[in-house]
Structure formats: structure tokens, C-alpha cells
Amino acid sequence: MDIQSFCAELQEMLEVDQSITEATNLKELEEFDSLAIMSLIAIIDGRFGKKLSGQQLASITTVNSLVELIGRERFSGRA
Amino acid sequence: MNPSPHARIAGIAYHLPETRLGNDDLAALHPEFSAKKVRKAIGVEERRVVAANEYASDLAYQAALALFAEQSEARASVDFLLYCTQSPDYFVPATACMLQHRLGLPTSVGALDFNLGCSGYVYGLGLAKSLIASGMASSVLLLTTDTSTRNLGGSEKVALQSLFGDAASATLVLASDVPGIHEFVVGTDGSGAEHLIIRKGAYRDPSAGSGYGEPDDDGRYLHMNGPEIFNFTIEAVPKVVQSCLDKNKLGMHDIDHVVFHQANGFMLEYLRTKIGVPTEKFHNDLRCTGNTSSSTIPIGICQRRQSGVATIGQRLLLVGFGVGFSWGAVVVTL
Numbered sequence: 438m439d440i441q442s443f444c445a446e447l448q449e450m451l452e453v454d455q456s457i458t459e460a461t462n463l464k465e466l467e468e469f470d471s472l473a474i475m476s477l478i479a480i481i482d483g484r485f486g487k488k489l490s491g492q493q494l495a496s497i498t499t500v501n502s503l504v505e506l507i508g509r510e511r512f513s514g515r516a
Numbered sequence: 517m518n519p520s521p522h523a524r525i526a527g528i529a530y531h532l533p534e535t536r537l538g539n540d541d542l543a544a545l546h547p548e549f550s551a552k553k554v555r556k557a558i559g560v561e562e563r564r565v566v567a568a569n570e571y572a573s574d575l576a577y578q579a580a581l582a583l584f585a586e587q588s589e590a591r592a593s594v595d596f597l598l599y600c601t602q603s604p605d606y607f608v609p610a611t612a613c614m615l616q617h618r619l620g621l622p623t624s625v626g627a628l629d630f631n632l633g634c635s636g637y638v639y640g641l642g643l644a645k646s647l648i649a650s651g652m653a654s655s656v657l658l659l660t661t662d663t664s665t666r667n668l669g670g671s672e673k674v675a676l677q678s679l680f681g682d683a684a685s686a687t688l689v690l691a692s693d694v695p696g697i698h699e700f701v702v703g704t705d706g707s708g709a710e711h712l713i714i715r716k717g718a719y720r721d722p723s724a725g726s727g728y729g730e731p732d733d734d735g736r737y738l739h740m741n742g743p744e745i746f747n748f749t750i751e752a753v754p755k756v757v758q759s760c761l762d763k764n765k766l767g768m769h770d771i772d773h774v775v776f777h778q779a780n781g782f783m784l785e786y787l788r789t790k791i792g793v794p795t796e797k798f799h800n801d802l803r804c805t806g807n808t809s810s811s812t813i814p815i816g817i818c819q820r821r822q823s824g825v826a827t828i829g830q831r832l833l834l835v836g837f838g839v840g841f842s843w844g845a846v847v848v849t850l
Contacts, residue, residue, distance in 0.1 A: 471742050472557045478746050479786045491744040
């Protein structure tokens with residue numbers, strides 16, 4: 438999937454009105470709570486077959502940082 | 517060796533304490549609590565909470581009485597009591613011994629406590645089957661019970677409060693000519709111990725802590741690292757399911773009902789899709805109980821029986837996984 442679609446999926450998962458972009462700081466969003474993190478784990482496992490450790494998840498700030506953790510090469514197309 | 521060396525489940529009953537804590541009650545206490553979110557994400561509407569003077573053994577006692585009401589000969593014929601709890605009445609003696617007396621079981625019974633949570637019911641069935649196969653018992657009363665709501669740090673931790681409920685179950689396992697409890701797969705990974713732990717109050721750190729304070733840092737209450745636990749389950753559970761089916765020489769199509777430990781609805785649904793279990797076979801119902809530790813699986817079986825969706829003779833795959841980390845899976849015939 439490309440990064441734009443990933444951002445759209447995050448927006449849907451978080452149920453936020455604002456548009457999510459690579460620059461969005463997830464950590465600062467009220468909606469980015471323990472339930473959102475669970476959903477995120479499921480998305481990353483389901484879409485990328487990848488597991489992020491608790492420590493890695495705790496280090497997420499912007500969507501960009503999340504993309505780097507997953508591995509930018511795993512995304513298709515251009516952001 | 518027992519002349520009837522196999523084991524079967526003859527009956528299951530459960531008991532919930534009276535006090536209900538609904539999502540609306542939690543929302544009234546905590547402005548940030550979203551009933552809608554909890555309902556959607558975790559699947560819990562209400563949980564039951566023990567009264568101030570009510571303990572895990574009281575719940576287990578009631579569950580046993582409920583079972584005896586259905587199985588009138590059980591009380592006199594039980595020759596072993598297995599008590600699965602992480603909420604013992606006292607450190608010494610085993611609560612099972614006190615329950616032998618309270619239930620009026622014959623003094624010829626064996627009785628012991630074992631300390632497991634999420635995987636406890638499956639292990640309990642394994643122990644019961646083994647006691648029967650060895651000839652040490654022919655009628656085992658397996659009780660599961662916990663008062664998880666006591667371990668959550670009170671009103672400080674609404675996230676935990678929304679997840680857990682109190683309950684007990686009672687299962688009668690009898691020696692049988694025909695096997696009803698089939699092959700088990702078990703496993704343990706203690707590297708995950710730190711992710712679901714109550715540190716204080718036992719021997720390694722007996723300090724009781726003071727008041728509520730920061731419950732998690734205090735160590736008196738349950739520390740739960742959701743992401744690490746979720747990572748563990750999505751890694752381990754699909755493999756355990758496959759191993760158990762293989763060991764029983766069955767495919768998923770041979771199983772009528774799949775009852776996992778009911779930890780939270782979101783995780784269950786994700787596991788269901790990952791493993792590929794059809795919705796109608798897969799139990800996912802925490803609405804009225806929340807996560808009740810080792811009682812979730814027996815309660816789940818009862819719920820499916822009571823609704824008529826599960827009938828005698830059908831095959832169930834039971835999978836318990838969690839605190840320890842510990843896991844176990846077994847196929848049973850109802």
C-alpha cells in the first residue's frame with residue numbers, strides 16, 4: 438500500500454476528522470490511546486506481516502516515524 | 517490404571533457476583549471514558565464486581581452448588597478438587613482444602629490449588645484427565661475463580677476497570693469408557709512474565725505500598741502491557757491452534773466451536789480473521805462479564821450451550837493464553 442492510503446487508514450482507525458499526513462504527530466492526538474495502539478498493531482501485522490515491540494510503539498511520534506519503523510521500502514509508490 | 521481410563525466433561529456451571537458495573541457507570545465516574553469506544557473495541561457492556569466481603573472462594577462455592585444442582589450425585593462422588601485461582605483466600609493453606617470442608621465433600625478427596633489465569637481452564641482439564649488416567653481419581657471437580665477487579669488500582673485505572681470482571685466456574689470431569697477430552701498442546705514463555713504482573717504482596721516484594729497513589733508504579737496492582745501481550749498472542753495463538761489440530765489429527769472443518777480465552781473483543785476478532793475461523797463457530801462474547809480470567813472458557817461453553825448453538829456430541833477447540841505467558845489448547849467432545 439502507498440503512504441497516502443496508509444494515512445487514510447490511520448484516519449479511519451482513529452476516527453478523527455482532521456486529515457492525517459506523514460507530519461501528523463500521533464502521540465499528541467487524544468485518540469491515540471491504548472485501544473488505538475492495539476488497532477495499529479493489527480494493521481501492521483495484517484498489512485505488513487511485521488511486529489513492532491512495545492518499546493518501538495512507545496517511540497512513535499509522527500506518522501513519518503511510524504513509516505520508518507515499519508520500513509519505508511515496504512510502502513509502494515511515492516508519498 | 518483406571519478401568520475407565522478416559523475422561524469426559526459431565527457438566528459445567530458458573531456464578532457471577534451480583535454487583536454490576538456498566539459502561540454508563542464508568543462514564544459517570546470518568547469524563548474521559550467512552551462507553552461507545554469500549555463497547556466497540558473491547559465488546560464489554562458490563563462486568564460483575566465482588567462485594568467488599570466477598571471472595572473468590574465464595575464465588576467458587578456458588579458455582580459448585582450450581583453444578584451440584586444439575587448433577588445430584590456429584591457431591592458424594594467427587595474424589596478430587598482442583599482449584600484454579602490467582603486470588604487465594606490465604607497463602608496457607610490451599611483454599612481448595614477449605615472448600616472441601618465448606619462443600620461437604622468426603623474427606624477422602626484430594627484437593628489442591630493451582631495458580632494460572634487465562635490458560636488455567638485448559639490446564640485444569642489436563643490435570644483432571646491425567647488424574648483419571650493414572651487411577652488417582654475418577655470424579656474431578658475443577659473450579660476456576662478470580663476477583664480481578666480487586667487488583668486494578670480502584671478508580672484510577674479506568675482502562676483496566678473496563679476490561680475485567682469477577683466470576684467463577686465449576687466443571688465435573690468424570691472417568692469414561694469413551695474419550696471426551698482429547699489431546700493437549702501446552703506452552704510457556706516466562707520472558708513475558710513482566711508484561712502481566714502484580715509485583716507486590718508476595719515474598720519477593722512483600723511491601724504493601726501505601727494507598728492508591730500511582731497504581732501501576734506502586735506494584736500492588738496489575739501491570740498490563742497491552743501492546744506486548746497483543747504481540748505475543750498474534751504470534752503464538754495461530755501456531756498453538758494448528759499444533760493442537762495436528763495433534764488431534766483434525767482440521768478446522770472438524771471443529772464445531774472454537775472457544776478462546778475471552779480477553780478482549782478486538783483481539784478475538786483479529787485472531788479469528790488471522791486464523792480463518794468462520795464467525796458462526798467462533799465465540800466472542802464478553803458483553804456481560806468482561807475478562808473473567810480462567811473462567812472465560814467454561815462460561816463461553818455454557819453460553820453456547822444455553823443459546824442452543826452448541827449441542828452434546830459436538831467438538832470444541834478450547835484455547836487459553838495469557839498471563840505467564842502461558843498457553844494451552846485442547847479438543848473436547850461435549
